[in-house]
Amino acid sequence: MKWTEVSVLTSSEAVEAVSNILVEAGTSGVSIEDLSDFENTPDDGFGQIWALDEADYSKEGVVIKAYFPETIFLPEILPSIQQRILELKTFGLDIGPNEVKTSEVSDTSWATAWKKYYHPLQVTRFMTVVPSWEEYTPKFSDERIIRLDPGLAFGTGTHPTTRLSMQALETSIVGGETILDVGTGSGVLSIASKALGAGDVYAYDLDEVAVRAAKENMDLNDYAKEVQVAANDLLKGISIEADIVMANILAEIILLLIEDAWRVLKPNGLFITSGIIDSKKDTVLEQLLAQGFEIEQVQQMKDWFAIIARKQLEED
Numbered sequence: 001m002k003w004t005e006v007s008v009l010t011s012s013e014a015v016e017a018v019s020n021i022l023v024e025a026g027t028s029g030v031s032i033e034d035l036s037d038f039e040n041t042p043d044d045g046f047g048q049i050w051a052l053d054e055a056d057y058s059k060e061g062v063v064i065k066a067y068f069p070e071t072i073f074l075p076e077i078l079p080s081i082q083q084r085i086l087e088l089k090t091f092g093l094d095i096g097p098n099e100v101k102t103s104e105v106s107d108t109s110w111a112t113a114w115k116k117y118y119h120p121l122q123v124t125r126f127m128t129v130v131p132s133w134e135e136y137t138p139k140f141s142d143e144r145i146i147r148l149d150p151g152l153a154f155g156t157g158t159h160p161t162t163r164l165s166m167q168a169l170e171t172s173i174v175g176g177e178t179i180l181d182v183g184t185g186s187g188v189l190s191i192a193s194k195a196l197g198a199g200d201v202y203a204y205d206l207d208e209v210a211v212r213a214a215k216e217n218m219d220l221n222d223y224a225k226e227v228q229v230a231a232n233d234l235l236k237g238i239s240i241e242a243d244i245v246m247a248n249i250l251a252e253i254i255l256l257l258i259e260d261a262w263r264v265l266k267p268n269g270l271f272i273t274s275g276i277i278d279s280k281k282d283t284v285l286e287q288l289l290a291q292g293f294e295i296e297q298v299q300q301m302k303d304w305f306a307i308i309a310r311k312q313l314e315e316d
Helices: 012-024 074-091 107-117 160-172 188-195 208-219 251-264 278-291
Strands: 003-010 030-033 062-069 099-105 127-131 144-148 179-182 201-205 228-231 242-248 265-277 293-301 304-311
Touching: 003 012, 003 074, 012 030, 012 062, 012 074, 012 208, 074 099, 127 188, 144 188, 160 188, 160 242, 160 265, 160 293, 160 304, 179 188, 179 251, 188 201, 188 208, 188 242, 201 208, 208 228, 242 251, 251 265, 251 278, 265 278, 278 293, 278 304
Parallel strands: 127 144, 179 201, 179 242, 201 228, 242 265
Antiparallel strands: 003 062, 003 099, 030 062, 265 304, 293 304
């Protein structure tokens, strides 16, 4: 079978949104080539990111590559993809150069090309993300290994938003918590939660492709097989009482989620959000405070922010 590679040169802050647009268009795989994730990264105590070949990365922005089978008539859907990417500017996202290119690739090329960009990565002090096809020996006794196949859904541990989320979970989970993961993507945050000792974990995503990918990734990790994954629009219709609600999604979507997060959280529960760019940070903080949340931490990595907010104990 022949495949067509659609390559989008965009900005780091638009990665999640553009990836989601390509997945919804029917891609059979996505790779993300972001030099800024690795270039001049300070030693944060979590170990070094693997050596990279700079020739594989663009210095003008982030390259997202999506692969479509010949059964999908691209001239029909490509204009829609381009239009949806342009519309991201209305959300305040910088879409960068926004160059879209297409090229034909062989059956074997698309299936393996993106894998060269993913190798074992120590994301936090205790957690290391390991692609499903890689051999890996833990470096210390209490290292938590997260097996992942990131091919069809966003969330590999390399992007700052995911790393911030995992670091926030590591400092927040004590053990036995009920956790709701909203916009789970690859499922990496749900898996990380179980690796850290969480109790019941529920993972939701509106996209069926992400739901399937998350379920497959849960099965790669024995300790995460009991995570319940389902298609759902944010927390609409969910009545589970949670100790932690986490969401690594666009700031605009986080704003829509705040009221429902407050509703399902137990008193003293935590709302962990990531995927927030600098221009949206103050708006998210204002809405969290207006809802009644107490801001415990604001964490930053490059141009991205994560917020840990607590639902205050009810007064007698």
